[in-house]
Amino acid sequence: MASRKLKLKCLDGVTMEVEETVALEWLTIKQSREDNDDDSEVVIPISITSEILLKVIEYSKKHLETTSNSDHQNADSNLKAWDAEFVNVDVNTLYHLIMAANYLNIPCLLDLTCRRVADMITGKKVEEVRKTFNIISDYTPEEEEEMRQQYPWGFE
Numbered sequence: 001m002a003s004r005k006l007k008l009k010c011l012d013g014v015t016m017e018v019e020e021t022v023a024l025e026w027l028t029i030k031q032s033r034e035d036n037d038d039d040s041e042v043v044i045p046i047s048i049t050s051e052i053l054l055k056v057i058e059y060s061k062k063h064l065e066t067t068s069n070s071d072h073q074n075a076d077s078n079l080k081a082w083d084a085e086f087v088n089v090d091v092n093t094l095y096h097l098i099m100a101a102n103y104l105n106i107p108c109l110l111d112l113t114c115r116r117v118a119d120m121i122t123g124k125k126v127e128e129v130r131k132t133f134n135i136i137s138d139y140t141p142e143e144e145e146e147m148r149q150q151y152p153w154g155f156e
Contacts, residue, residue, distance in 0.1 A: 003019045003020060003021060004019070004020040005017040005018060005019060005020065006018050006019075006020050006023045006029065006033075006044065007041065007042070007043040007044065008023070008029075008043070008044050008045075008046050008053065009043050009044065009045045009046065010046060010048055010049055010050040010053055011046075011047055011048060011049050012049045012050055012051075014050035015043060016050060016053060016054075016057075018053075018057060019061075021064065022057060022060045022061055022064060025060050025063075025064065025106070026056075026060070026104040026105060026106050027104070027105035027106070027107075028103065028104045028105045029044065029104065031105075032044060046103070046104070047103055048096075048099075048100045048103060048104070049096070052093070052096045052097060052100050053100070055086075055093070055097060055100075056097070056100050056101070056104065056106070056109070058086075059086060059106075059109055060106070060109075062079070062082060062086075063079070063108065066078070066079045083112055086112075087112055087113055087116040091132065091133055091134070094113060094116060094117065097109070097113045098110065098113045098114060098117070101113055120132060125155065125156070126154065126155050
């Protein structure tokens with residue numbers, strides 16, 4: 001039997017069909033479906049680009065597959081390795097994955113992507129973090145010097 005599909009319209013105008021079992025893993029879509037009593041073919045607009053939605057679908061499918069696997073011990077270690085590779089992306093993509101995970105209310109993806117950001121900044125100096133995330137300081141040189149004196153631990 002073929003799986004039901006939900007139609008999602010992305011920010012870039014692309015309408016994508018997503019398996020209902022996958023989309024219902026996203027709490028925002030699940031709530032939307034629960035609030036909509038009829039089973040009509042509704043196109044759900046979402047504030048995510050199609051490129052990022054494809055990544056979210058890939059993540060969700062992988063996690064659904066793995067949780068249905070009977071060999072949980074082996075599957076768990078394989079999934080951790082897969083997750084680490086999944087979030088090994090450029091900063092812009094990582095940012096949009098975080099925003100999508102938050103918007104669609106996918107706690108495990110949000111945790112994974114935020115953990116990746118934390119790993120990226122751990123042990124780095126302020127200037128290195130700014131460079132990594134393309135953050136422009138809005139402090140004047142005088143204000144920054146004052147901050148360095150008040151909070152030297154933050155600039156070590």
